[in-house]
Amino acid sequence: MFKTLCSTAALMSVLAAPAIAKEFKFAVTTDPQSMDPHAVNSAPVLGFLNNVYEGLVRRGKDMAIEPALAVSWEPIGDGEGWRFKLREGVTFHDGAAFNADDVVFSYERASSEASDTRSWFAPVSDVIKVDDYTVDIMTNAPNPIFPDSIANWMMMDSDWAAANDAALPDKEAGNYATLNTNGTGAFMVTTREPDLRTVLEPFGGWWDEAEHNITRAELTPIQNAATALSALISGDVDFINPVPIQDVARLQQDPNVNVIQGIEARVIMLGFDQQAGAAESGQGGSDVFLDARAREAVAKAVNVPAILQTIMRGNAEVASQLVSPAMRGYSDAVSPYAYDPDAARALVEEAGLAGTKISFKCPNNRYLNDESVCQAITSMLAQVGLDPVLDAMPVQNYWPELRADNFDMYLLGWSPGTLDAEHPIRFLGSTPNSEKKLGSWNFGGYSNARIDELLPMIQSEIDDGKRQMMLDEVASTMQNEVAYVPLYVQPLVWGTRSNISMTQRPDNFFILRWVTVE
């Protein structure tokens, strides 16, 4: 009984809070797996923790790099590395001061074997503390885009980590940093109940001026799309991501709800098995796509604008290459493949492929309307004389299938973590090479010696003009050889209550410090 009274009293006091309290409730489909910024390299985790932790640099509303915990940076010598001047007077949420030791510690932690983010530091040879507020990050080769590549590398307090026995991330068994946070960011996590709710409150000692007016934010994961939608319409939550494409038109009729649309950094494409003999190792595979004419036929047979109009309801953009126009290094040298079913049919005839069975693998819960897109592609290919056999499956079965080479053709989405055109070349365009950690998502085994030669040159070219020329060359080569068939840039659809204003960023990160509640 006493407890009941207490809880009732607590409830009353919450209700009696001052009228200026601006509470913001947001729902996402995937709960961040961990609160540790170095344990998991996934968008839900990094996107959420961007509100809590900060890096040396951060991305602004236009995705451009801007100073955060570093006030300025400059290359050292002829590109031996980068010197970062740190911001003074920054404190962590527990009150400890931020300085160069924390940067060195965060480097060691984030680049350790136990960390998922260590691939970010492959170009780094050393991180040196020059003085309390100056750090030199040395690179193996000149690295012009290094500052761009570390916007998600977040700073952790070395003393806090040591005191709580969390000096290294522990993804498998978890540790103190899996559930608790201590960043320098605009918000502090005050309650963390994995999978249920996570409560954030503004950090009073934040170094930057607050643009938001939130006094409390609560994150709830809602997996069921219909439930999330009803929660938004009924006002139980203020924000959902994503809004199902098919409900956009209906939501736009509702005066209490806003739909914010944009395009994501993610490009959806078709990939092909281009390795001879894969037919023997995998089941149901053939060597159809070793013939460039077959790949070209697919490129010409798929009517992307029609797919976007019907399945995406006009919410996406046609892609010409593996990155979207908003990315750095986007090439103006290439344009999308033209839809030309007659030419495609002629190519199929010429190559003698009419009626050849093609195993087409597709995920059914990974990208927006992925299975419907694959079905449309299947019938478009059938129209030009190919015989694709579609096999759609959940993503947890999909990646093992691709790794086992059980496909002729597959659907893939790629969102470049560095927001730079070099990223997909490294993962999708390079010949697979486990020693150099290249081509790890190049399931089809596309290989071109010139691209392999250009990649390290692109990575170390300081001159923007020369770099772009090489990126253009790669983009044209991949287009001419039909390495992949880029389809479209995936749409981004957020739903909010109409009293909320916010900024949508193409990396699909939800930045709380740009939210205002009226």
Added chain:
Amino acid sequence: MLTFILRRIGQSALVLLIVGLVAFAMFRFVGDPVDNMLGQERTLEDVERLKEQLGLDRPFPVQYFKFLEEAVQGNFGVSYRQGREVSEILLERAPATLELAAVSAIFAILLGIALGVYTAIRRDGFIANFIMSTSLIGVSLPTFLIGILLIYLFSVELNWLPSFGRGDVVDLGGWTTGLLTASGLKSLVLPSITLGLYQMTLIMRLVRSEMLEVLRQDYIRFARARGLSDRVIHFRHALKNTMVPVVTIIGLQLGAIIAFAIITETVFQWPGMGLLFINAIQFVDIPVMAAYLMLISVMFVGINLLVDILYAFIDPRLRVAGK
């Protein structure tokens, strides 16, 4: 008698072992957790290393044996998704499911018996016929559809009740309850109706047919001849005798309510064990899936064991057959 019980317990243990074996054989088809655990920038070596570390490269009987070995020591492993002890997560989620199941069961029993009695007494009345035909909806509509319809009506259109979640909960030393707050109680309404509707219909139909059967018996006729009032006949004599099979069914259905909570929990984002299980499947969180399936089968096997033993006490013929 003792032999009978021991044999039943032995059989139950065997059932549990087989359930576990089937579950582990199935896990291979659910997919591969390593891609979910590693980020976009993983290398193929990372994939292999993690598989080996988790023991996923070994054949499933070996994985199963390892699970059993750990489980008998009370260790259900660490969740791949959350990086926390599975037993801790299950304990945290159990109150939500049990509370929902209890409220649904009470709703189903009270309303089911009341409506069953009413439709039996007023067999040909208009209202009784109406209840009987609408009850068909309760049996034939799938749970998720009922849930979505209720949300649409009471949350979206009328805005009376919350559309998801448990509301505010009070922590009573490890047991979180939503029964003590206004928002917690409001949140319970729609999920309980959704979950309990099928059982309610079942109980109602059972009570009605049993009651009709009993009302035809001679002793009811004698009671009427003695001039007893309708109320005494219906509720003291008829209903009491109706309850024997009904109680048995209710007992067996309790397990089903907890197990079927999965769908209701998904629709209402109810933070119970069922939702945990669904999320675990999507992530291929094998330790959580294994522990949940074992827990549910222990529950079912336990209830059945209890019923069997009770029957044996009631019916001596079973004991003889047991020898």
